[in-house]
Amino acid sequence: MLRTANISELRKIIKEEKQRGKTIVLVPSMGYLHRGHLTLIEKAKETGAFVVVSIFVNPLQFGPNEDYARYPRDLERDAQLVEECGVDLLFHPSVEEMYPRPMVTFVEVGQLDKVLCGANRPGHFRGVTTVVSKLFHIVQPDIAFFGQKDYQQYLIIRRMVSDLNLPIEVRGVPIVREKDGLALSSRNVFLSAEQRQEALVLSRSLQEAAELIRRGKQSARDIEDFIRTAIRRDSQGVIDYVEVRDAEDLSEVTEINRQVLIALAVKFGPTRLIDNIVVEVETNV
Ligand SMILES: Nc1ncnc2c1ncn2[C@@H]1O[C@H](COP(=O)(O)OP(=O)(O)OP(=O)(O)O)[C@@H](O)[C@H]1O
Ligand SMILES: CC(C)(CO)[C@@H](O)C(=O)[O-]
Ligand code: BAL
Numbered sequence: 001m002l003r004t005a006n007i008s009e010l011r012k013i014i015k016e017e018k019q020r021g022k023t024i025v026l027v028p029s030m031g032y033l034h035r036g037h038l039t040l041i042e043k044a045k046e047t048g049a050f051v052v053v054s055i056f057v058n059p060l061q062f063g064p065n066e067d068y069a070r071y072p073r074d075l076e077r078d079a080q081l082v083e084e085c086g087v088d089l090l091f092h093p094s095v096e097e098m099y100p101r102p103m104v105t106f107v108e109v110g111q112l113d114k115v116l117c118g119a120n121r122p123g124h125f126r127g128v129t130t131v132v133s134k135l136f137h138i139v140q141p142d143i144a145f146f147g148q149k150d151y152q153q154y155l156i157i158r159r160m161v162s163d164l165n166l167p168i169e170v171r172g173v174p175i176v177r178e179k180d181g182l183a184l185s186s187r188n189v190f191l192s193a194e195q196r197q198e199a200l201v202l203s204r205s206l207q208e209a210a211e212l213i214r215r216g217k218q219s220a221r222d223i224e225d226f227i228r229t230a231i232r233r234d235s236q237g238v239i240d241y242v243e244v245r246d247a248e249d250l251s252e253v254t255e256i257n258r259q260v261l262i263a264l265a266v267k268f269g270p271t272r273l274i275d276n277i278v279v280e281v282e283t284n285v
Pocket of ligand 2: 028029030056058061128131132150153
């Protein structure tokens, strides 16, 4: 496996691979890899392309009171994992390499970033779209993989690629969960044993809510209340949001009569977890 922290060196490698006719696939990440990331990498490998994994904890997407400083990092462990997965190139730039001077140019995806995590983390998605644009320009992938655990991020990146005519295919990968339902996340490492147990209410209540919808429950507010009540009853988690939204454009939903996203963010102590489920609704046309 090749590895570099240097943009010019990476460009040279990519140029050579492209000249050899290789398709380039990118899996962007912030590292501290788990089975969720490894599933994205597996999907990337299945394409048969030259697979690049980037590891960069992007300061631009963290608010001043968020966990940038304590975000878990272990580059050497990650490097070993991606090598075992057959990744071709690991790109792990420093902050100075990505942001040699203060940025004055940003990429912003309006509307989609005003709700859910965007409303709770002002500036977060501007930081994500800006760094992902930079990564796309640096690596110039043909295909890029994103996880649907970060569903809003996935939609925003898709929309950015479409709006800006970037020649990149964005592929989404369903949420990878622990056996007991907890969505894998690098931040799970911060949970105490008790919080880890309590956090199961997230996936459990999402599943139960989806079942209520499949059985005909149509009120989005009732579904949100159902989940909020379960979280407050079964845990000490502090709710950032629990919302039912249109799964395509994140617009508000009152009556559930189309495909919806149920998304939530809940804090367990200082650790903020997100989870979601997309529910198909049969329409009798
Ligand atoms: N459980 C998961 N299932 C599917 N994809 C995932 C999962 N966890 C992370 N990903 C995806 O991996 C990519 C890199 O995510 P990132 O490095 O931020 O990991 P993370 O575990 O989501 O971190 P955190 O939860 O701390 O934000 C993103 O596209 C993200 O959606
Ligand atoms: C896409 C991403 C790598 C941008 O920093 C990050 O938001 C993530 O890991 O989901
Ligand atoms: N996977 C989302 C990255 C973040 O929480 O900043």
